[in-house]
Each structure stands twice: as C-alpha cells, then as structure tokens.
Amino acid sequence: MLQTFNLTIFKISKRWFQHGIKFYKLSSLTQTSNIKTDNLIFERFIKTRKVIAWNEEEIKRLHDAVAKHGPSWKTIWEKYFKPHRTPRLLNQKWRVLNMIKQRPSYYNPWTPEEDEILKSGVAKYGVGKWIEISKLFKQRDSLQIRSRWKVISSKTRGKWTPEEDSRLLELIKIHGNKWTMIGKTFNRSPDDVYLHYFYLNRVKWTKEEDEKLHDLIKKYGEDWNIIKKDFPKRSFYDIKLRYIKYPRTNPNINVGKWKSEEITAFYKAFVEFGKKWKYVADSIGTRTPNQCSQYYYRKHCSKKKIDIK
Structure with a gap:
C-alpha cells in the first residue's frame, strides 16, 4: 500500500x-x-543503559570520600568514581543511604501506642490517606502505615482452622486470586489470605535444590531473573523466601558456631543500632538479621541480660 x-x-x-x-x-x-510502507525513512537505535549495581567496596569508598571532602560530588567523582559513576548518581546514592539510616524504626515491631495513633488517624482522615496519617508519626512512612493497617483492621487473626483451609481452596477454584474479596469472606487481610494459600500449596525444598540455589547465587549474585530459569516450577517469592529464611543457600553467610571476630562485630553494632537487626547484620557481613536476633535472645535468656563489651 x-x-x-x-x-x-x-x-x-x-x-x-x-x-x-x-x-x-x-x-x-x-x-x-x-x-x-515497507521502506523505512529512518531507523532508530537506542543503546540500552547498563545498570551497574553498587557493591560494598564502592559504598565504603563513598562514605570515606564524603567524610574527607564533604558533599563535593564533582571532586569525589573525579578522584574516586570516574568514569563509572556520575556526580548526580553519587548524590542520589548518598541521599538513599541517609534515608535508610534515618529510619531506625523500620525493622522494629509496632507498639500499642503507635497502633492507637494509627486508629485515631484513620478515624480522622479515613482509610487510604496514608501520607496525611504518616505525619502523625516521627519514624513511620506511608508504606509502613498502610501495611500495619491491613493487619490491625482484620478482626480475625491467628491460626487457620481446617474448615477455613477447605473453604479457602474452594473459593480460590471459583474466584481465582481475588485476595481482597476472599479476605472479606474470612474477615482477614488480603495478605494473610495470600500467604496462607501459599503455605497450603508450598512444595518442600529438596537438598538438591538448596545446593543448586547456593551455587547459582555464588555465580550470579542476587540476579533473580537468571536464577529463576533454573527453577521453572517455583515463583520469585518462593526462591527469595528460601534465600532469606535458609542461610545455607547464601554463600556469603556463615552457619553454625559464631567466630570470635563475628561476636566482636556483633557487640560493636549492637551498641550503635540496638535491636535493628538489619543494620547489625550489615555491619557483621557474614550473618543474617534472623541469626543476629537468635544470637541475642539466646544469650539474653541464658544470662538474663547481655553485657556489651
């Protein structure tokens, strides 16, 4: 034509x-x-930008450079990161690192007082006005508040009964993955319904799968798109959950008895961050947040209190 x-x-x-x-x-x-029409007037080739993830060495280098030169991004770029990182990217990364550090309550459990403030905020502003409600808190953001409201707004909580399990599977067959609608049937949150359905249909991980996941993470890091190809019958959520909950699949994490240098690093991080296990684990480098929490409570329960050296 x-x-x-x-x-x-x-x-x-x-x-x-x-x-x-x-x-x-x-x-x-x-x-x-x-x-x-089959004759092209012009052809457009856009080079895809390759995103290079930040590693621990670069983050440490950025901290040292800011401590020495301050927020002089052009100077830091020329001396330490040229040509792989731009001054604008250095500024953005530093802002993200500070934002994470300024959220000490992110990994802490909600207190009864905070729940009451949340309920009062919902009564005043209404459900969905999470940004307005977040202004009532000093160290909680809108995403945390929305997630917490899903939990406390559900009247039914706790263990599922066998009758509820059967009813849930029937509703899934009829309506599919309409978690909000099904949650109203049980008077539970959509997240609770989804996670319990995932629990009912979980496939137990084998030793061979754990070893394969360990080798793939050692080779590709946390590139889940590549790792997922070797686990066609498992979801991204299932793979990541296994990686987080089962430390033996992580080649960078130690299991078993704690080494003396790890204990020293734990005490040092605990003094700085307290029970913020994510930050404590990042400081140690070879232990997960769950391992740090277990180590603390094991020592705390046996000695009634922990002595920080």
Missing part, C-alpha cells in the same frame, strides 16, 4: 547521536513523494 509523506529536513543534535540515534538519509527529503 502506498502512502504519501510530506518530508522535511531533520535537524539532528549531537546529543541524539551520543544516545545512539541514527538516521539514514534518503534522497529528495524536501519533496513530496510516494513511498512504500
């Missing part, structure tokens, strides 16, 4: 060429002519 195109001269900037856009010139661009 023939189409008529009124073509004009394109002014192509240097910046376009730097981003990989290529135009192929055709003769008589200023003239009106009939061209077949």
Whole structure:
C-alpha cells in the first residue's frame, strides 16, 4: 500500500547521536513523494543503559570520600568514581543511604501506642490517606502505615482452622486470586489470605535444590531473573523466601558456631543500632538479621541480660 509523506529536513543534535540515534538519509527529503510502507525513512537505535549495581567496596569508598571532602560530588567523582559513576548518581546514592539510616524504626515491631495513633488517624482522615496519617508519626512512612493497617483492621487473626483451609481452596477454584474479596469472606487481610494459600500449596525444598540455589547465587549474585530459569516450577517469592529464611543457600553467610571476630562485630553494632537487626547484620557481613536476633535472645535468656563489651 502506498502512502504519501510530506518530508522535511531533520535537524539532528549531537546529543541524539551520543544516545545512539541514527538516521539514514534518503534522497529528495524536501519533496513530496510516494513511498512504500515497507521502506523505512529512518531507523532508530537506542543503546540500552547498563545498570551497574553498587557493591560494598564502592559504598565504603563513598562514605570515606564524603567524610574527607564533604558533599563535593564533582571532586569525589573525579578522584574516586570516574568514569563509572556520575556526580548526580553519587548524590542520589548518598541521599538513599541517609534515608535508610534515618529510619531506625523500620525493622522494629509496632507498639500499642503507635497502633492507637494509627486508629485515631484513620478515624480522622479515613482509610487510604496514608501520607496525611504518616505525619502523625516521627519514624513511620506511608508504606509502613498502610501495611500495619491491613493487619490491625482484620478482626480475625491467628491460626487457620481446617474448615477455613477447605473453604479457602474452594473459593480460590471459583474466584481465582481475588485476595481482597476472599479476605472479606474470612474477615482477614488480603495478605494473610495470600500467604496462607501459599503455605497450603508450598512444595518442600529438596537438598538438591538448596545446593543448586547456593551455587547459582555464588555465580550470579542476587540476579533473580537468571536464577529463576533454573527453577521453572517455583515463583520469585518462593526462591527469595528460601534465600532469606535458609542461610545455607547464601554463600556469603556463615552457619553454625559464631567466630570470635563475628561476636566482636556483633557487640560493636549492637551498641550503635540496638535491636535493628538489619543494620547489625550489615555491619557483621557474614550473618543474617534472623541469626543476629537468635544470637541475642539466646544469650539474653541464658544470662538474663547481655553485657556489651
């Protein structure tokens, strides 16, 4: 099929060429002519930007550079990160690191007082006004508040009965994964319904699968898109949950008896962060937040109190 195109001269900037856009010139661009649709006027090739994840060495280098030079991003870029990181990316990463550090209550459990404040906020502003309600808290954001409301707004909580299990499986067959609607039937939160359905249909991990996951993480890191290809019958959630809950699948994590250097690092981090196990685990480097929590309570229960050296 023939189409008529009124073509004009394109002014192509240097910046376009730097981003990989290529135009192929055709003769008589200023003239009106009939061209077949299968003949391309120009082809556009955009180079995909390769995202390079930050590693621990780079983060430490960034901390040291800011401590020495302050937020002089151009100077830090020229001396420590050129040409792989731009000054703008350095600034963004530093802001993210500070934001994470300024949220000490993120991994802490909610207190009864905070629950009462949340209930009062919902009564005042209504469900869904999480940003307005978050202003009532000093160290809770809108995402935390929304997640917490899903928990405390459910009247039915606790262990599922066998009758509820059977009813849940029947409703899933009829309605599919409509978790909100099914949750109202049980007067439970949608998250509670989904997680329990996942629990009922879980497939036990084998020793061979654990070893395969360990080897893949050692080879590819946390690139779940590649790892998922070797586990076609398991979901991303299932794989990540196994990685988090079962330390033996992580080649960078130690299991068994704690080493003396790990204990020293634990005490040092505990003084700084307290029971914020995510930060404590990051400081140690070879233990998970769950392992740190278990170590603390094991020592605390046996000695009634923990002595910080």
